[in-house]
Amino acid sequence: MTHRITIEGGGVFDVSAEESTLLRGALRAGVGFPYDCSVGGCGSCRFELISGEMETLWTTAPGLSERDRRRGKRLACQSRPLGDCTIKLRPDDEYRPPIPPRRVSAILRERRAVTADMAEFVFRTDRPADFVAGQYALLQPPGAAGMRAYSMSNLPNAEGEWRFVIRRVPGGRGSNAMFDNVQVGDAVTLDGPYGHAHFRADVPRDVVCIAGGSGIGPIVSVARAAAQDSGPRRLFVFEGARTRADLCFPVLADDARDKVTAYMPVLSAEAEASDWDGARGFVHEEVERAVGEQVESCEFYFAGPPPMIEALQKLLIVQWGVPIARIHFDRFF
Numbered sequence: 125m126t127h128r129i130t131i132e133g134g135g136v137f138d139v140s141a142e143e144s145t146l147l148r149g150a151l152r153a154g155v156g157f158p159y160d161c162s163v164g165g166c167g168s169c170r171f172e173l174i175s176g177e178m179e180t181l182w183t184t185a186p187g188l189s190e191r192d193r194r195r196g197k198r199l200a201c202q203s204r205p206l207g208d209c210t211i212k213l214r215p216d217d218e219y220r221p222p223i224p225p226r227r228v229s230a231i232l233r234e235r236r237a238v239t240a241d242m243a244e245f246v247f248r249t250d251r252p253a254d255f256v257a258g259q260y261a262l263l264q265p266p267g268a269a270g271m272r273a274y275s276m277s278n279l280p281n282a283e284g285e286w287r288f289v290i291r292r293v294p295g296g297r298g299s300n301a302m303f304d305n306v307q308v309g310d311a312v313t314l315d316g317p318y319g320h321a322h323f324r325a326d327v328p329r330d331v332v333c334i335a336g337g338s339g340i341g342p343i344v345s346v347a348r349a350a351a352q353d354s355g356p357r358r359l360f361v362f363e364g365a366r367t368r369a370d371l372c373f374p375v376l377a378d379d380a381r382d383k384v385t386a387y388m389p390v391l392s393a394e395a396e397a398s399d400w401d402g403a404r405g406f407v408h409e410e411v412e413r414a415v416g417e418q419v420e421s422c423e424f425y426f427a428g429p430p431p432m433i434e435a436l437q438k439l440l441i442v443q444w445g446v447p448i449a450r451i452h453f454d455r456f457f
């Protein structure tokens with residue numbers, strides 16, 4: 125059984141009655157539905173319900189303000205159609221998914237500690253791992269309400285291997301459930317791929333990858349894709365971490381190291397007394413210093429916590445005037 129969704133002013137698509145969210149159904153139908161995080165945090169997937177019935181999955185999702193709610197706005201990633209509906213939305217072809225998301229069962233094959241609070245989780249699915257480097261998937265941590273977004277750190281492959289670098293967030297329900305309640309051999313639901321901060325293989329510019337904390341996962345994936353590419357482009361990797369023990373790139377991306385033009389780790393809380401002689405401070409400060417006049421030749425990929433994303437947007441867009449089309453990022457809510 126399907127529900128018919130009519131976009132006021134033009135466009136119709138069908139979603140399966142089993143579909144988990146309007147957003148997922150729209151992307152599976154090839155509709156360019158604007159979105160970003162898929163987990164209720166950013167508000168990019170706002171729309172209006174004109175007629176019909178939809179269930180709201182997370183009623184207090186932070187992606188909607190009180191004003192939005194009063195004006196009848198909803199989040200497509202937190203709405204499930206219960207019948208035929210008409211919605212108000214401006215679709216945008218930029219958001220048409222390169223690969224439609226699928227929902228599959230994934231078995232945890234391996235977990236290895238990378239730092240004190242981050243581990244690499246290796247899952248296997250029956251189907252090929254179909255995604256573009258830099259994208260993310262939604263995983264269902266057992267017992268947590270809602271799915272969590274985690275970015276793949278490997279490259280797409282026919283074997284169905286999906287690698288994620290997950291940080292245990294103090295007090296976080298989903299990430300702690302991933303560490304404590306998912307053992308090797310257990311299955312979780314994996315839904316994906318999602319996201320637009322993926323590697324643009326057809327853009328012949330130098331690649332600048334910038335990771336903050338657990339943002340290292342998609343950055344390793346993009347760096348791997350750029351390293352595989354035979355073009356003459358240069359590849360710069362910046363990694364922001366608190367201390368030397370929190371750096372991940374050298375551990376995770378051994379295979380790409382010799383293709384990296386320069387790897388620049390930056391530490392924000394390394395003890396003054398340590399013998400660290402690399403950069404200190406915030407990662408955007410090092411990007412400003414090191415990229416400088418070469419900005420014209422670069423395409424930027426970055427992922428990490430919201431303050432880092434905001435600092436980089438300010439630097440790249442406001443200060444340097446880099447066109448938005450050359451900037452690809454995921455904000456980890």
Ligand SMILES: Cc1cc2nc3c(=O)[nH]c(=O)nc-3n(C[C@H](O)[C@H](O)[C@H](O)COP(=O)(O)OP(=O)(O)OC[C@H]3O[C@@H](n4cnc5c(N)ncnc54)[C@H](O)[C@@H]3O)c2cc1C
Nearest residue numbers: 163182269270273274275290291296297298299338341456
């Ligand atoms: C695009 C993207 C990619 C990401 N990639 C990574 C990655 O590679 N590695 C990594 O460690 N982290 C990543 N994150 C962050 C990750 O998704 C989680 O936010 C983080 O693990 C904290 O989750 P938590 O459950 O521990 O914390 P919590 O505070 O319990 O939950 C955090 C998030 O879970 C969702 N959530 C909470 N409650 C509900 C609910 N009732 N219903 C529905 N959703 C709810 C919300 O999005 C919330 O922001 C990514 C985030 C985004 C948006």
Ligand code: FES
Nearest residue numbers: 162166167187201
């Ligand atoms: S995509 Fe729905 S709130 Fe971010």
